[in-house]
Amino acid sequence: MAPGHRRTKSSGPVPPARTLVIDNGAYTIKAGFSSPSIDAPTPSIIPNCLARDRDKKVYVGSELSKCRDFGEIAFRRPVDKGYVVNWEAQKEIWEHEFFDDKAPLHCEPKDTGLILTEAPNALPQLQLNCDQVVFEEFGFASYYRCAAPTLNAYTDIQAIFPIPPRGAAIDTQLAAEILLLIDSGYSHTTTTPLLLGKPIQTAVRRLDVGGKLMTNYLTRLLSLRQYDMRNDTYLVNEIKEATCYVSKDFKADMEQTWKGPKGDRRPGYATSGGIAKDYVLPDYHNRSKGYVRDHDPSAAGKLKALTSGKSAEAAEDILTLRNERFAVPELLFNPSDIGIRQSGIAQMAMESLSQVPFGLWPGFLANIVVVGGNANIDGFISRLEGEIRALTPAECIVRVGKAEDPIVNTWKGGATLAKDVDALSKLSVTKQEYEENGAGWVVRKFRGR
C-alpha cells in the first residue's frame, strides 16, 4: 500500500481501490469484487451455511460443493428471516471465503470497500450489530449497507422487457427512474417501489412465504404421502427446483391430478395430462444427483423390481409428483391455503402501490421486476402478470419481467454502483467517520435517506 496517501481531513479519504459486494442472502451469499477497472465483474455464489453430513463432517460455505453425500445433511444458517442474526457463524463463513489466506475471494479489509445488503425493515439492533462487526472486527475501509432491493435499480431494467423495443435513448442516470421490485427469496417475498434508486419506505411490504417455507411444505407433503423426507430437506429443495411450477389454472390442474373416487378411477390419472413426473432419487452411491422424467405408469418402484427378481442396485427409488408440483408454489399466490393470514403476492403488490400517489401507478406497473430464486419457478411471471393486471385499472399497462439471472441481479446492481466511485462514496461511511461519530450515527446515516 502506498504510504503517500496522506491527506487532510477536509478533502476526505481516497476511496479504496476495489469494493467487495456482498449480497448476504439467507440461502446463498453472492459475493465478488467490483471496481472501475474491472470490466465484467462476476459473483461467486456461496452457500451461506455450516453443513454437517451424516459422517459428522462439517462444511463451511463453499466447501459444500465438495460434499458427495447429502443424505440427512443438517444446516446451520447465520441468516434468519433474511437478517444476519448469528454473527459467530457468519464470521466463520466470511473468514473462510474472504479473509483467510487460502480464501477463494481473498482481500485485505483495510484496503477494500464493502457493499453489504440486508433485508428491508431490519431491526435497529441487528443493524447496529452488523455495522459494529464490519468496522470493529473486520475493519473495512468504507462500507455501505443497504436494503437488497434497492441495488436492483442499478441494473439495466429496460433490457428485461421486450416491449416496446428500445430506442436509441441513452440513460444518463445511474439508477433506474421508476421500478417496482419484487424480491422472492429464501426467507420471504418483499415488494419495494423504487424511485431513482431510493425505496419508498412506507410502501415496502413483506409476505412471509419464501423458498424455505415452500421446501418445508413439499417435505411435509412427500413425507405424508410417500417417503419420509424430513431429514433430507436439501434433496427436497432440489426436487422443488426441478419439478415445481406455478399453475395457470389451479382448478383444472387439480381435477387432472385426482385419482377419482373408489371404484371409479379417472382414466387420465396415471399421467395426469403430463403433470405427473417421476423424480429418481439419488442413492449417493452410483448416483449423486437425482433427475426428473415423465411418469411411466408401467414401471413401478423399487418394490416391484425387487419382487420380480432384479437386483437391488438396478432398481431405483422414485417419487411420483402430481399435485405437489403446483400446490407448493401456489402458496405465493394463496398463502391462506395453509392458514397464513396474508394475501398473495399480487395483492401485496397492490397494497404497496396503495401507499404511493396514484399518478405514479402507471410507471410502477409498467416496470415490475422480479428477482430472487423463486422467480425461476416456471410460470411464475406470467401468473403474476395476469393477477396484477386483474387488480389494476384497465388503462395501466402492466409489464412484469424476470431479471436475466434473478439470483445474482441484486449483486450485479451493487457491482454497477461500485463502478461509480463518486456515487458510492456519497453513500458509504468510512472507517474514520465511524470512529469519529459512533455506531449510532452510521445507523442514522444509512436510514436517513
Added chain:
Amino acid sequence: MNFGVLEVATSKATAAPGWAYVADTTVNSSTTALQPRKRAARNQAAPSLHETTARQETKILRELAALDRENHRDVSIPVPVRHRDLAGRASVGKGTTPGVRKILQSQKNFANHLTDFQALGSVLPPAPAAPSTPAVPTPRPTAYGLNSKGNRSHKKKDPAVVSTPTPLRRVSTANTPQPIKTEDTPMPDAPPSSLVLSDGASKAPAPHKEDKNPLLVSRIPGMPSQAEIEKLLSAPALSYEEARGSWAEEDQRKPVRVFCEVCGYWGRVRCMRCGGKVCALECLSTHQEECFARYGA
C-alpha cells in the same frame, strides 16, 4: 442499553422478604383449569366459515411453526475449531472489541431480537430506537421549505437547484424543496435535491382528433409534485411488524380453500373425529387409520 427490560418503579414495597397473601383478582383459575371447560371452549363450533375453532387454530399455528424450521431435528453445529497461525491474519480478528465479542457470543435468534424490539417499543415512545452513542442529534428531513427553526427557506442554496423546473408538473419555485442543510448536522449526504423524474425518452404519439372524446380520456391523475415525491422518499422505514403484508378485505371474503389431508385434492369430507378434511371415502379410511390410532388428537 437496557436490552428491552425496564425496571418498573413500584410504590408498593413488600414489608418482609418471603411470601405474602395477595388477593387474586383474575379469572378464577382453579375452575377454568378444569378439563371439561377447556374442552368445551376448544370444541365450540366455528361461528362462520373463516373463524376456526381454537383447536384448529393451534393446529395451524403448530404446522406453520414446523414449516419455518431449518432442520427437522434440533441440531447444533458448532463452528469448527481452526488450526491456523495467527501471524498470517494480523489485520482480522485481532482487535476484537468487547462490543464485538458480545455480538459474536450472542446466541439470540431472530424471534428473541424481535421480542426485544417490541418490548422496547412498548415502553418507549414510538420514536426510532436510536442507540445512545455520543453522536450529535440529527434533525429529520421532514419539513419542506421550512428549516429546523421554522422560518422560510434561506436562499443560501445553490441557485441551480431552485431554478430546476420539474418536468412533471410546474411547481412554483417557492414550493421547491430546499435541500435541508443544517449547521449542526455533519451528515454529508443531506437529501440530494436532484430527484427529478424525467418525462420519458419516448415521443408522445401524434395528436388525434378523437383525443378529447370522453370515452378515451385518461382518468389517471397527473404525476405528483416534486415536493410530494421528496416527502414520500424521506419517510422513515417501517418496523418489521408494520411491513408485514396484510390480508386484504376481498381475500378474506373469499371462502378458504380446503384440501384433502391425504392426497391434496379438494377437501370435501370432514373426519368426524378430528375435523380434518379429506376428499372422498378412500382417503377418509386412510386418514382414519392414523387418526384413530393417534393418542390425544
